[in-house]
Amino acid sequence: MEIKRLNISNWQNIRYLEIEFEKLLILIGESNRGKTNILKGLSAIFGNYEIKDSDFKDKNIPIEIKIKFYTNEKxxxxxxxxKKIGEENKYFILSHGKEIKISLNQIKNKFINLNGIIVSSKENGIYEALNQIKSILILKNKDEKIIKELDSKLQYIKNNFLSQSLQRKIFFGFLKNILNNIEKYKVNLKNQLSDIFLIFEEPELHLGPQESREMYSLLIKLSKIGVQIVIETHSSYFVGLKEYKSICLIKKIKNEINLFQHTGELFNGDEIKKFNMNYWINPDRGEMFFAKKVILVEGQTDKIALSYLAKKLNIYNYNYSIVECGSKSIIPQFIKILNAYRIPYIAVYDKDNHKWRNETELENSNLKNKSIRRLINKYIGDFIEFENDIEEEIYQEERERKNYKNKPYYTLQKISDEEYSIPLKLEEKIRKIYK
Incomplete structure (x- = not known):
């Protein structure tokens, strides 16, 4: 059984939201933007959260929460x-154009074959989650070895009054141990886990960068063997650009909760291969989903120089993220993602019309420049074009091809000189970038 869509109306600070579900759904956004409210809405419809009068955004209209499922059988x-104020919860099943009123018990017995596990950020969240996993596996009468391992971990946590940090490391170790033996457990695991729905609040808590990256990889593996997972995170380690369809970005705009996701295809043909290769070279670019504004640059020199000069001008903004795209030809792919999720951005690139370039090189550069400008959504993004590159503007002289060795080092050496004065034309561009 798989959840395909969630609709929420008049719930807490949400007027209306519709979410398309993937096997892995990643809820991100600033605090107090509705992520936790969505998770509570899921708990409410399954009878695991008691709706209070304070949960109504507008007390004059009912709360409505609807989930669309898919099963091989039905x-x-x-x-x-x-739910109306002062009345009991009412449940309905909608199938083949018919709406049938039904009780929660009937729903669980006849229709819904989902076993929910919540890994909360509360003090006893891990202990409760491991107990839930154990109960599900016992009900399914499955692998005793896994149950014994769970018993051992539960007993250890109970007897030693462990900190949240150590409890999370134990949970991490349990998942790692199971999935590292995936070939051994392959058939059994798929049967045991295919109807599990896992809600994981802030999986990054108490994990270091390396462990966070590995935990994210484990969650992806779990989703691929049948577990449907929703995570709520504030960490870029749990946001992979390769899994952009899983990302659900929540923002508050004019005091209303808005949701942005893109479940269609953003890339085609060679773009897919280039983007995936680029992702593996720089996997930390998920940070851009948490930024107030994204500054797209071609390479390392631009990233270093822009940061340094912005700080020198006292306009550097820690809420902005500089994303090094690797090359000019990859910038359009990042623009597509930022347009899809409506994240403010500015694309910064070199015009590359140096006098020493031949006709073919100039034509190629200009085609790339046009492809960037053509994709800019003027309501979300903008662009800055260096003439011909940031080095020429920093040095205020035409640069020869031979001058481009060790660019980042020599550029930083130049701009960090106490006597260096930022040219007015370059200063204007930097101020526009950080506006």
């Missing part, structure tokens, strides 16, 4: 929860 059908 195909598509929806479960709807309707």
């Amino acid at each position: 195909g598509f059908f929806s479960l709807k929860l309707l």
Whole structure:
């Protein structure tokens, strides 16, 4: 059984939201933007959260939460929860154009074959999650070895009153141990985990960078063997650009909760290969989903110089993220993602019309420049074009091809000189970038 869509109306600080679900769904956004409210809405429709009067955004209209499911046996059908102030919860099953009123017990017995596990950020969140996993596996009468391992970990946590940090490391170790033996457990695991729905709050808590990256990889593996997972995170380690379809960005605009996701294809042909290769070279670019504004640059020299000069001008903004795209030809792919999620950005690139370039090189450069400008959504993004590159503007002289060895080092050496004065034309561009 798989959740395909969630609709929420009049719930807490949410007027209306519709979320398309993937096997892995990543909820991101600033604090107090609605992520936790979405998770509570999921708990409410399954009867695991008691709706209070304070949960109504508008007390004059009902709360409505609806989930669309898919199963191999029944195909598509929806479960709807309707709640009015002072009245009991009402449940309906919607299938093949018919709406049938039904009790929560009937739903669980006849329709919903989902086993929920919540890994909360509370003090006893890990202990409760491991207990939930154990209960599910016992009900399914499956692998005793896994159950014994769970018993051992639960007993250890109970007897030693461990900190949240150590408990999370134990949970991490449990997942790692199971999935590292995936070939051994392959068939059994798929049968045991295919109807599990995992909600994981802030998986990054108490994990270092390396462990966070590995935990994210483990969650992807879990989703691929059948577990449907929703994570709420503030960490870029749990946001991979390769899995952009899983990302659900939540923002508050004019005091209203808005949701941005893109479940279609952003790239085609050679773009897919180039983007995936670029992702593996620089996997930390998920940071851009947490930025107030993204500054797209070609390479390392631009990233170093812009940061340094902005600090020198006292306009550097820590809420902005500089994303090194690797080359000019990759910038359009990042623009597509930023347009899709409506994240403010500015694309900064070199015109590359140096006098020493031949006709073919100039034509190629100009085609790339046009492809960047053509993709800019003027309501979200902008562009800055260096003439012909940032080095020429820093040095205020035409640069020869031979001058481009060790660019980052010599550029930083130049701009960090106490006597260096930023040219007015370059200063204007930097101020526009950090506007």
